[in-house]
Amino acid sequence: MKRLLIVYASQTGHTLQLLDAFCQPLLPLCAELSISRLSAEAADLDDLLAADAIVLATPENFGYMAGKVKDFFDRTYYPAQGKTEGLPYLMLVSAGTDGLGAIQAMRRIACGYGWKEVLPPLLAQGEVLPQHREQAMELGEMLAAGMLVGRW
């Protein structure tokens, strides 16, 4: 069974709203796709090494990813070196007005691991709107479909 790791942080629930929408189309696939949805402080190296794809979901804080997500990278970067190359990933970002700093920073770090960004990031600025939820659901569908047909 393919395994999807979701690593997230959320202080006021906006990123979680995106994540809930993203996960909605995955629920009927639980017989074919194992999903580990973990807060960034709970996720560890074993979770990462077991993953066939990873979703990084975070608010933008001070022009960067949440500190807990950065800490996940700090804890896993060296021990994972050479072991996760080519891992498909995508990003979900909730931000007040911007979000590009968080996206750029995660992209740079993911590049260091050798991961492959397989779908464009979802950036929701301000309140999470129905259109953001729809986009998140579409991304969930596309990521799962790509994993199940072996596209990535």
Ligand SMILES: Cc1cc2nc3c(=O)[nH]c(=O)nc-3n(C[C@H](O)[C@H](O)[C@H](O)COP(=O)(O)O)c2cc1C
């Ligand atoms: C400490 C802090 C720093 C923030 N910095 C930024 C920022 O640099 N850029 C931005 O667009 N929004 C910023 N915001 C707003 C959050 O990104 C936004 O409220 C987001 O939706 C929160 O998501 P969450 O509810 O999942 O924590 C910041 C919020 C906090 C609490």
